[in-house]
Amino acid sequence: MTEHLLTIRQMCDAYDVTPRTLRFYEAKELISPIRQGSRRLYTRRERARLKLILRGKRFGFSLEDIRQLLDLYDTSGQNVAQLTRAHELAQQRLGDMIRQRDELSVAIEDLQQQIEWGRQMLTSLTSPSSAAAE
Amino acid sequence: MTEHLLTIRQMCDAYDVTPRTLRFYEAKELISPIRQGSRRLYTRRERARLKLILRGKRFGFSLEDIRQLLDLYDTSGQNVAQLTRAHELAQQRLGDMIRQRDELSVAIEDLQQQIEWGRQMLTSLTSPSSAAAE
DNA sequence: CGTTTTCTTGACGTTAACGTCAACGTCACT
DNA sequence: AGTGACGTTGACGTTAACGTCAAGAAAACG
Known part of the structure; x- marks a missing residue:
């Protein structure tokens, strides 16, 4: 049950994206990391969502498409x-x-x-x- | 052997694209219609290429990707x-x-x-x- | 405690793939 | 010769999906 939380950098390294990308996805409400002060922390849920986002992109879906799909998933x-x-x-x-x-x-x-x-x-x-x- | 040539409008209607799109593809050297004066006329070859372009796009390929693929085809x-x-x-x-x-x-x-x-x-x-x- | 990283929020820049608009030429009639 | 309809070349606008840079806060390190 150790809710393994990741920092933005750990996320970037793990999924090969930039911080900018993660913040951008957040602004578009595709992910919503929790905050510890002003810093972002990513839960298992966000990681799952990011995986779906990246996969969706490889199919040529737009982020807006993906946002709708993500909503279906939860x-x-x-x-x-x-x-x-x-x-x-x-x-x-x-x-x-x-x-x-x-x-x-x-x-x-x-x-x-x-x-x-x-x-x-x-x-x-x-x-x-x-x-x-x- | 009637080299059935199409005007830009006929092309647009046939393939559901705008004139702007066709001229844009031409500028990107994806197609190269012949000229009768200043008007464009599209041959069988251009139609085949346009079909490939449109299909490629549906797979999420960029126009640059598609240009390279098209080159393979001829x-x-x-x-x-x-x-x-x-x-x-x-x-x-x-x-x-x-x-x-x-x-x-x-x-x-x-x-x-x-x-x-x-x-x-x-x-x-x-x-x-x-x-x-x- | 000072310095170096890491992170934060703006704000502006960029590329792809066209859309839109202006200003003009030219057929096809009548 | 006038009038649409269609075509042409710029040139600028637009959207998506980030990149890049600036200025500051906050954590981590020696």
Whole structure:
């Protein structure tokens, strides 16, 4: 139960971000570290949220998108209306992400094709006639 | 063999982009329409490139990334060194894209879990005790 | 206790990817 | 020849996601 708290520097080192980034995320209400005096201390919760933020970014989601997603991840004690709304939002996001993955799969196959093409082109150029060895 | 050329407006309507966007892509050397006087005319090639640009963007690739990818797609008559370089670049991109898709898959499963959680929470709230029907 | 780090809050700068606006040219009719 | 509709080139504006720098407080160290 040792609520292992991290300073801003420890966070930066752990997740490879700058202090500016963490404060920026805080200003955007994506994370909300506790304060000891004026210093920030990051709990397990903030670390989990930061991980989700960084992952979300790699998918091309905007911070605003991510903020909404994050809200889904901890609307534990809400009313039915809010919960329903969150549920809808999540379904939508999910759809987006699945579509994105499918498109990505197509693009991957395309690129693989293109690479194979180039490979054949290369081998035909580097081993001239295929008849003479060496 | 009717080299069906499109005006800027036809392009915009066909691909749902603005003229500004097309001129911007041109300035960034992603596309290079031919000129009839001062007017731009877009060939089959430009249309293909635009499609790739738009798809790339949906994956979160920057225009600069995309420019490099596009170059791979038409370095047909180059020397071996360039071809090899392009091949390496493509392999790298492919790796990135596959990693991205895998991560996306994980995130999708996560979100599906979260949604299921919320769904159960909802049904338990809206059909109170599960004993009394109606 | 003084010095060196680390952290804080502003405030302004930066890059990407366009949007918006001005001022002008030019087809396509009528 | 007039009038729209469409196209062109600048030039400046905008938003997101931070970077950078200044000035000060506070902790940590020797």
